[in-house]
Structure formats: C-alpha cells, structure tokens
C-alpha cells in the first residue's frame with residue numbers, strides 16, 4: 001500500500017502506514033454468522049449497514065488501520081486514553097527529543113469558554129493574542145535551551161545529564177512520534193469521541209485527518225458509521241417521553257411521519273426495514 005501523508009499544524013503529520021482488510025472483509029466475516037447468500041456489492045452495503053445499525057460490530061474488528069503520527073505530547077496524552085490501540089512511542093530515554101514545539105496559530109488563541117469548563121470559545125483583542133503567543137514562545141525557547149544544556153549540547157553543559165532526566169524540563173507542547181494501530185470498530189469509536197466539538201481542537205484536527213485517510217479504504221462501512229453513529233442522535237428516556245407525548249397529542253403527526261416513506265417531494269435513504277423500525281419506535 002502506498003503510504004499517504006498529511007501535514008498537520010506547523011510540525012505534525014499523520015501517515016496512514018497500512019490498512020488490513022476492506023468492506024469485503026467485514027461482509028465476509030459477517031457471513032460466517034449469517035450464511036453465504038449472494039455476494040453483490042449492494043448485498044455487502046445492506047449487510048454492513050445492518051451490522052452497524054444494530055451494533056453487531058465484531059465483523060468490523062476484522063479491519064485494522066495503522067498510523068505513524070507526529071504530534072504534541074498533550075495530544076498524545078489524550079490519544080493513549082484509547083486503550084484498545086496498540087502503540088509504540090518515540091523514546092525520550094534512548095533518543096534526543098525533537099526540537100519541534102506546538103505553538104497555537106492566531107485563530108486558535110481563544111479565551112476560556114464561559115459555558116464549557118473544558119474548552120475555549122469566542123475571541124479576544126489582537127494585542128492579547130500577541131501577548132499570549134509571546135509568553136508561550138518565550139517559555140518554550142527557555143525550556144528548549146535548558147534541555148539542550150542538560151543533555152550536553154549547550155555552552156553551559158558539563159558532560160551531560162541522562163536524557164531520561166533532562167527531558168523533564170520539556171513542556172507538553174514538545175513533539176513526539178508513535179506508531180498506532182487499531183481495529184475499525186474501535187477506530188470509529190475513537191473518531192466519534194475525538195472528532196466531536198467537545199474534544200480539544202488539536203485532537204479533533206488529528207482525528208479528522210485520520211478518518212479522512214481511512215474512509216476511502218472502507219467506503220461502505222464509513223458511510224454506515226456516519227449515518228448510524230456519527231451523525232445520529234440518541235435520546236434520554238425523558239427526551240423520548242417528551243416526543244412520545246407530543247406524538248400522542250398530535251396523532252396526525254404520527255400518520256404524517258409514516259406516510260413520508262411514499263412521499264414524492266422528499267426522499268430519505270431508508271430501507272423498508274428501517275421504515276418499519278421507525279414505525280415501531282413511534283408506536284412504542
């Protein structure tokens with residue numbers, strides 16, 4: 001497979017090193033449980049959409065994706081929370097750490113969000129953006145100089161401290177690299193969590209590029225993931241109660257929804273079975 005690479009931010013990259021399997025591998029694995037039947041492309045699509053819709057996800061685990069990533073340590077810390085990945089990271093004990101540091105671009109410098117304690121929101125005057133950017137740049141430079149002095153590269157060194165100790169002065173904006181491998185089921189789960197608006201912008205950037213690189217290898221599974229997971233909504237039992245009550249109060253609305261499957265004005269890409277499932281939900 002030809003390795004595909006996308007640069008990210010100033011110093012990072014995402015390389016898709018390898019993909020094992022494709023949509024056919026998912027369908028073939030599923031047919032072990034459902035029997036062979038016919039094997040046309042449209043059958044594969046129906047089968048994979050059925051699997052994803054009903055969370056029969058083990059056939060998706062037959063596909064694996066492997067990346068080479070260069071990313072800041074603070075993004076790496078979020079990445080390693082996804083425990084179903086296999087990974088191997090650059091060693092700061094064995095090797096000299098990278099000279100590259102993440103410094104947010106102007107549009108990424110935003111104030112603390114007033115609504116979301118975990119995020120940023122809104123804008124600030126350019127003068128403040130410049131001050132914050134300068135503070136980040138100054139401290140980054142000082143840390144870099146200290147690290148070099150400690151390992152024996154700078155003018156103040158006396159032979160050099162062990163790399164495993166010297167690295168403790170480096171900030172989490174320092175770049176690291178890893179090989180990272182995951183099966184498709186868990187990769188979709190990772191993408192769902194990390195492409196979401198609530199995830200930190202920088203890991204969103206990585207997850208979106210990773211997803212876009214994988215998508216052409218599994219177009220049917222990716223379409224199903226987008227339709228039944230990524231762009232779907234789930235309701236709490238109270239929210240479902242609100243909708244059920246509204247449907248009860250407006251019986252015409254129920255009929256209207258049922259009749260939409262025959263509409264000539266608007267088309268929904270739903271199978272007969274999905275219309276039936278929707279009907280069961282609104283009749284609950």
Ligand SMILES: Cc1cc2nc3c(=O)[nH]c(=O)nc-3n(C[C@H](O)[C@H](O)[C@H](O)COP(=O)(O)OP(=O)(O)OC[C@H]3O[C@@H](n4cnc5c(N)ncnc54)[C@H](O)[C@@H]3O)c2cc1C
Nearest residue numbers: 080081082083084085118186189190193194196198199200
């Ligand atoms: C927006 C956002 C904010 C976050 N904020 C924080 C934070 O403030 N602090 C923090 O510590 N973390 C935080 N996290 C990390 C989060 O709590 C999860 O650890 C991370 O998203 C991995 O999710 P996961 O466990 O579903 O995925 P994975 O680790 O990839 O696991 C995939 C699935 O495997 C199963 N699984 C894996 N391991 C186990 C296990 N030991 N037991 C049972 N089932 C298992 C689960 O079904 C799980 O969903 C945040 C994540 C997001 C997306």
